[in-house]
Amino acid sequence: MNEDSAGGGPSVPGSQWYDADAGPLVRPYAMTGGRTKPGPSNVRFDLIALVVVDDDPPGPAEESLLGPEHRSLLALCRAETQSVAELSADADLPVGVVRVLLGDLLESGFVRVSRPVPPAQLPDERILREVIDGLRAL
C-alpha cells in the first residue's frame, strides 16, 4: 500500500501529510466501483431529499451482499429518516459518493427517496405560516 510513502513527500520540512491531511486511504470513488453517478435510473438526489427505508425491503440474504458503506447508510436510514446531506455527514462520506450508493439502495428496493419541492411550486401559505409559528415557538 501507499502508507509507507504517505509521510515521505517532498523533503521540505513541514510539507508532509499525515493522517487525514494525506487524503483518504481508500479513494472515495473506490467505494462506488469508480462510478460517479447513480445507476440506470439516473436519479439526482437533492441534498435535502429525505431517505426512508422501504416498507418491504429485500431479505437478509440480499442484504448480506451489500458493501460495508451501503450497510452503514442503511443503518443510518433505519435509525431515523434522514436527508442526503445528513447521511453524508454522519457516514463521513462525500456527497457524491453517498448519491451513488443511495442509487444502488434505491434500485435494489432497500430505500425510498422523497422528491424535494419543485422550485416552481414553493409551499403554500398555510405551510409558510406553520413554519413561522414553529420558529416563534422554538
Next chain:
Amino acid sequence: MAYERSESTGAEDGADTTALALKILVAGGFGVGKTTLVGAVSEIRPLRTEEQLSRAGELVDDTGGVDQKTTTTVAMDFGRITIRSGLSLYLFGTPGQDRFWFLWDELSQGALGAVVLADTRRLEDCFPAVDYFEHRKIPFVVAVNCFTGARTYGAADVSRALDLDRGTPVVLCDARDRDSGKEVLIRLVEYAGRMHTARLLDTVG
C-alpha cells in the same frame, strides 16, 4: 402549543407519507458568521458535508497520488430545525470562495430563500451573494451581523449602500444569539411568502 391544532396534521389524502423539507441558504463573505448563525438556530450540532472535487478520471486513474493531491474538499455546514413531524427546515452555509459557485447552483435549487450575512466593516464582501440571489429571483434578506466594535449603521443605510431592490428586508442581528437568528429566519419566510404571492398574482393578472 402550536403543534396541537387539530388541522395541523397535514395529512391531506395521505400526502403525509412524503415528509416536507425546506431549504434556506446562508451566504456572505468569509468569516462573517455563517457557521455561527447556522449553529445558533440549529437543533442538531452543525454538521459538515463534504463534496469531493475532482475530475472522475483523475480519481479512477490515480495510482500513487501521495506527492500530488488531486482532490479538493469543499465543506458545507448545515443545520436542521424541525417544525413538526414531517416538516423541517434545513439551513445550508454556502461555501465562501468564488470558485465554488457551481455548488451554489445546486444548493439554491428549490430553496425557499436565503439569508445574506453582512459585516458593515466589509460590506463589499456580500455584493456577490446579493447579485447572485437578485439575478435568480430567489427571495433573500440581508442580515447585518453586529460585531462588537463595529460602527453601527441603520438598516436604511445598509440598504442604500447595497443598492437593494425596494422591499428587500434588512435586519440587524447577532449571529451568536438564537433568538436573533430566529427573527432573521422569520423575516425571511414572511418575505418569501410575500414574494411568492406577488408572483402568483403576476401570472394570473
